[in-house]
Amino acid sequence: MKKYNVKTTISYPMKGATGKTGNWRVFRPILNKEKCVKCLRCWIFCPEATVIRKDDDSIDIDYDYCKGCGICANVCKIKAITMKREGIEK
Amino acid sequence: MAIKEIPTEEYYLPGSAACPGCPATMALRIVFKAIGKKMIMIVPACCTAVIESLHPNTSFNIPTMNIAFEAAAAGASGVEAALRKQGKDDITVVAWAGDGGTYDIGIQALSGALERNTNFIYICYNNQIYSNTGIQRSGATPKYAAWTTTTVGGKTEYRKEMGEIIQAHHIPYAAQACISYPEDLYKKIKKAKEIKGPKYIEIMAPCPPGWRFGMEKTVEMGTLSVETGAWALYEYENDEIKFNGISKLLLEEKINPKPIEDWIKFQGRFRHLFIPKKDVKKLKEIQDHTNLIWKRYRKCYL
Numbered sequence: 341m342k343k344y345n346v347k348t349t350i351s352y353p354m355k356g357a358t359g360k361t362g363n364w365r366v367f368r369p370i371l372n373k374e375k376c377v378k379c380l381r382c383w384i385f386c387p388e389a390t391v392i393r394k395d396d397d398s399i400d401i402d403y404d405y406c407k408g409c410g411i412c413a414n415v416c417k418i419k420a421i422t423m424k425r426e427g428i429e430k
Numbered sequence: 431m432a433i434k435e436i437p438t439e440e441y442y443l444p445g446s447a448a449c450p451g452c453p454a455t456m457a458l459r460i461v462f463k464a465i466g467k468k469m470i471m472i473v474p475a476c477c478t479a480v481i482e483s484l485h486p487n488t489s490f491n492i493p494t495m496n497i498a499f500e501a502a503a504a505g506a507s508g509v510e511a512a513l514r515k516q517g518k519d520d521i522t523v524v525a526w527a528g529d530g531g532t533y534d535i536g537i538q539a540l541s542g543a544l545e546r547n548t549n550f551i552y553i554c555y556n557n558q559i560y561s562n563t564g565i566q567r568s569g570a571t572p573k574y575a576a577w578t579t580t581t582v583g584g585k586t587e588y589r590k591e592m593g594e595i596i597q598a599h600h601i602p603y604a605a606q607a608c609i610s611y612p613e614d615l616y617k618k619i620k621k622a623k624e625i626k627g628p629k630y631i632e633i634m635a636p637c638p639p640g641w642r643f644g645m646e647k648t649v650e651m652g653t654l655s656v657e658t659g660a661w662a663l664y665e666y667e668n669d670e671i672k673f674n675g676i677s678k679l680l681l682e683e684k685i686n687p688k689p690i691e692d693w694i695k696f697q698g699r700f701r702h703l704f705i706p707k708k709d710v711k712k713l714k715e716i717q718d719h720t721n722l723i724w725k726r727y728r729k730c731y732l
Contacts, residue, residue: 353491356445357483364450380433384612385649387455389444397434405444409451410646423646 356405361388365408367423369401375420382412382421431613437463446489448481451645453609453635453652454528454555455481460612461524461553462492464619469522470495470509474502474536476528477562478555500535502527503543506550514549522623523550530560532632533569533592544599544628551622551629557637558589565640572660573719574712575641575699584702588719592632597666602627604666608634610652614663614675621665634661642698651696659687659720662727671731681727690717 344350351357378397390402391412401412413421441462448455454477462469471494473479479496482488497505506525513521525543527536532554540552558575560566565578569590576584596604603625607615615633622629636651638644643651655661656676663677673681680687691713694700703709 349485351482351485351488353443353489354487355443355489357443357487357489358445358447361445384433384436384460385456387448387450387452387459387648388446389440389442389455389459393438402444407450409648410644411451411648414646415649 360404361407362404365403365406365426367408367410368403368426369406369408369410369412369421370424371399371401372420372422373398375418377418377420379417381415381417385411385415387411431617433613436460436612436616437466439463439466441467441491443489443491446481447483448477449639449645451638451648452477452481453557453637453648454478456609456612456648457553457555457615457633457635458490458526460609460615461526461619464616465522465524465551465623467492468520469493469524470513472497472502472506472509472523472525474505474525474527474531475499475562476526476531477557478526478528480562499531501539502531502536503548503550503552504539506552507543507546507548510548510550525550525552527552527554528560528562529554529556529558529570530568532556533590537595541599544596544601544630548628549626551619551631553619554592554630554632555635556592556632557635557640559637559640561637561640572716574703574716575697576702577699582702584699591723593662593664593666596630597669597671599628600669601630602668604630604632606632606634606662606664608652608656608661608663609636610634610649610656611663611675618665640699642701643696647696651693654688654693654696657688658690658693659724660690660693664731673727673731680724681732683728687720687724690720 383391383393390406392400410423413423442459502525510523558570567577572589574584605618663675664673679685
């Protein structure tokens with residue numbers, strides 16, 4: 341990345357500027373890929389840009405930074421995303 | 431337009447300091463997608479100054495300048511003048527401020543910049559509260575909403591209509607949008623980018639910690655604010671107002687608005703109207719005021 345020689349405080353873009361925010365999460369979004377109809381509502385509404393849109397419009401969730409707000413599960417009209425509590429295995 | 435047509439590029443990097451369910455980052459992503467890499471952001475003191483995260487890192491992959499609370503529009507004027515002097519006319523200057531920095535503290539600089547015909551986009555994301563400093567009242571807070579330093583009963587004054595103050599400046603383009611309608615917001619930003627002169631866009635941004643609702647309900651609360659008539663979606667162009675989306679149907683009385691109670695019963699800031707017992711008188715007052723605003727809209731813009 342290009343660094344600028346300026347006499348002021350300057351910040352540089354970085355993924356995870358506040359650290360791995362995934363550890364804020366209490367509920368984890370789980371995507372059911374068979375149910376997904378690729379409407380991309382979860383992608384556009386995700387406040388954290390952690391729902392990754394692939395070339396074929398299928399999606400993936402970046403659990404390193406997902407804060408677990410649950411908006412994706414709430415806007416999904418066919419309930420393909422469900423929220424599961426972290427740490428409980430079935 | 432469909433959601434699929436919105437570009438995939440992300441200039442907002444994940445892992446910022448925003449609260450989970452933040453409407454500001456939701457709006458920021460769409461603004462970045464609509465304008466693209468060639469933009470300069472001016473951010474005064476507001477939640478976004480925190481969302482940028484701490485030095486030496488930032489979560490915006492866009493050149494951003496932080497400035498004092500009252501100076502967002504003044505700073506943007508300076509950046510725009512510098513770009514004009516250098517002959518760089520393909521860069522969009524965007525001032526991005528909260529409702530405190532627009533309605534209350536920044537209104538003088540904003541009014542000045544609009545009057546000087548500065549070529550920039552001013553975006554106000556309106557969460558109806560000073561969220562960054564821990565929830566205090568602003569000029570945008572609606573009547574009877576409580577905040578963290580309220581004694582009893584919430585705010586006693588109505589919120590002001592910033593949209594109409596902006597229209598009094600006779601600028602080329604102004605619009606009101608909501609984070610729950612991303613296609614509409616994207617279209618409005620895209621349109622503003624093409625127009626020369628001052629542009630003003632206000633985005634309704636329901637704030638989970640500020641309004642006291644669950645963080646997964648951000649989108650739902652935005653939709654309800656439009657469906658109940660608490661917020662209107664419109665475009666102002668060449669001294670003419672065009673309502674769009676659900677607000678257009680409400681204006682033309684093709685559908686009935688939902689009762690305002692549907693919107694406020696989910697918000698903890700209005701809890702004192704429901705607990706210990708329902709305050710019918712105050713709820714009716716809020717409903718009557720909303721009806722009055724729509725009556726005026728119909729009289730002026732239909």
